[in-house]
Amino acid sequence: MSPRIYLAGFDLFRRDAIARGEYLKNLCQAQGLQGLYPFDQQVPAQPTPEQTAQLICQQNLQMIRDCDAVLANLNDFRGLEPDSGTAFEVGMAIALGKPVWAWFDAPTTLREQVPHDAEGRDAEGFLVEDFNLPRNLMLACTWAGHSRSAEEALPRLAAYLAQQPPRF
Numbered sequence: 001m002s003p004r005i006y007l008a009g010f011d012l013f014r015r016d017a018i019a020r021g022e023y024l025k026n027l028c029q030a031q032g033l034q035g036l037y038p039f040d041q042q043v044p045a046q047p048t049p050e051q052t053a054q055l056i057c058q059q060n061l062q063m064i065r066d067c068d069a070v071l072a073n074l075n076d077f078r079g080l081e082p083d084s085g086t087a088f089e090v091g092m093a094i095a096l097g098k099p100v101w102a103w104f105d106a107p108t109t110l111r112e113q114v115p116h117d118a119e120g121r122d123a124e125g126f127l128v129e130d131f132n133l134p135r136n137l138m139l140a141c142t143w144a145g146h147s148r149s150a151e152e153a154l155p156r157l158a159a160y161l162a163q164q165p166p167r168f
Contacts, residue, residue: 002034003161005154006064008090009073010083012038024071024150031158035071036063064092069161071153072143074104074135080114082135090139099144099160103153107134 005028011020021037028035041059046052064070070093077083082104093100106113109132111120116128133140140146144160147153 002032003068003158004034004036004066005157006036006067006070006089006093007038007073008064008070008086008093009075010077010086011073027150027154028071031154033154033158033161036067038063060089061092064089064098065096067093067098069093069098069144069157070100071150071157072100072102073150074102074139074146076104076106082139087139090143094142099157099164100142101153101157101160102135102139102143102146103148103150104134104146105148107148109134110136 007021007024007028011017011024014020018039021035021039025035025037038056038060041056041063043052043056043059046055070090072082072086072090074082074086074090077086081087090100090102109130111128111130113134114122114128116122120128120130122128129137131137131140134146145153145156147156
């Protein structure tokens with residue numbers, strides 16, 4: 001059976017979200033992986049938006065439980081940080097002992113990405129961490145690896161998984 005890869009990221013908010021999901025799943029298939037995209041799940045009409053959100057959340061959590069690894073789009077989303085939902089999914093995968101491979105096009109350190117003063121503080125006075133990492137240490141110290149794009153990440157993730165002992 002092909003390793004199942006949960007495709008985490010804000011790609012599902014794009015105008016072309018369905019086509020983007022198919023593209024990512026095709027990239028997975030080309031590497032002998034099975035891509036799991038949140039829109040693969042059916043979401044029957046619910047009485048309230050909150051109930052719809054709850055169903056989507058539960059379905060995505062189950063997909064993460066069922067996957068073998070996570071490919072996470074950690075590009076900046078609506079600011080200088082990755083999407084908060086994606087960061088949550090990464091944390092859940094790590095907590096479940098599943099490898100995460102991140103992709104983003106910002107290879108520089110946080111200090112190089114976030115404007116700061118001579119003391120290392122941003123415009124609001126918060127310290128910008130200086131660990132020579134491209135993302136917050138809680139992400140950067142837990143992923144199995146990272147790449148600049150999904151196209152670059154998937155072959156590297158497939159190779160990484162091929163080197164791992166079987167999980168039972």
